[in-house]
Amino acid sequence: MGINRDKPDLWKNDIIQSVDLYNAWFMKFAPRAFRETRVSTAKSVEHALAITNYLQNISPKVLEINPQILPILRMSTCPPIARDRLVGLAGVSKSLVENMEDNDNPRVSPRMGKAQLMNELKKISDIIKKMADPDIFVWLNENRDPNEVEIARSATIVADRLCGAVADPIIRNAQEKRQLAAIASFLKERGYSEADTGVKFNEMQAGTFAFRRNVPVRLTEDVENTINIPIDVLILPKTAKNGSLPIMIEAKSAGDFTNVNKRRKEEATKMQQLRNTYGQNVSYNLFLCGYFDTGYLGYEAAEGIDWIWEHRISDLEQLGI
Template structure:
């Protein structure tokens, strides 16, 4: 609502916002990618070693090195996301993430786990990028150039998949810091508001980040918690009593429900 009644200023606002993001991205994103790249290179080397240069992708190998599933997904053509692997292999929700975190599901029966790992291997074997690992069709070991090329390609695929969320999280933190600085400079106080208490009791001149707001869901037929990036109670509460909700990428009008 800051410039909602000043359409002549909207274009300059957009330009300023884009420039602010570009400056931040050029400074922060390369570091995120460099750090991620080093970790990913190590992961690819671990994958090649554990699978004997991609020749032994078996349930036993995954059981011993569950984290390699994340890199195996980047070794297919095309690379597949967690949800896609889950669907193709008929896996329980959350199993792929558990494996990629380097753990085995504690409550799953051993024979069930073996069956799921076999399904993962079947999907990976069927989709494996054989053009990239072209030594698999021969009896010889990959020459150093082949191996290096495959490692670089898989690393790049995995790096993009891992680093992009890191950059997005850093961008979210940056956005909230900018909002916080703008609000505190105008006399607002950052104060947590219990989600169990109605927003009507939120003190004037306060704001809260990552606030759970209870809303009525027509689809679910019940009240649900909806996470909101920022909730602001003006110094002078608005007549209709609604707070100002924000969702990271911009400000929303005063409304009983968050808008995008």
């Protein structure tokens, strides 16, 4: 017997309640999440300005040593330059720009020859200097150093541009943190504890839970051909044996109905991979908040995927928790 997937008569009312919960959270907390990110981003912008002597020294050498400042420099122009547009304007390697803007490991292309690298970085530098926004960086045309007020003002403007370009991920990350916190609170109230960092999914102790752990799945019958898939929440019920396969939950939120149906195949693919690897009885579920319509729910139900609504978090108990 399912939790919600086999109760379509409840879906319409649950969708309304889920949308209301998401909207209430968004109105109250999303602006704060955006502001907090803007403040930290502004500090990064100020650091980038200092590195470039407030855009008066955007040399190839500076870019080579500090590749992470490139996204900030792109947002410092008039108009702001998209990543692919910079590649076209400067006539440089796309991989160079992508490497410099890699969130996890910003770097210049390691295999590019030194002469070519310096040449391409100079092209990027020339474009940034030529298009630097004179209304933001008022000291450039006056050929002087900026004062503290001008630095703070320009950093905030560029931070706004950067945050505006990634507004959806900022909101999504804040919502995911809130969802995981709700699950943690629910579990701790029932005597569960969080597993130690580094504990693998198949090493968990009964009565523990873990966030954001990798679970290996087979891509083919060949046991060597495996990949790791990330799972948001793993829970090993108190009644389970130590080291048993835990309950798996994906935290999902959505601020509109449009994008959810583009993403629904991701969960179906994960479910199939998990079943192929661990059998048909694997417990893989969704934790939903926001705009999930009947089309999305029907698709997931057909794939054998069940879900818990955040507005009725007590349904987690039906997983045997």
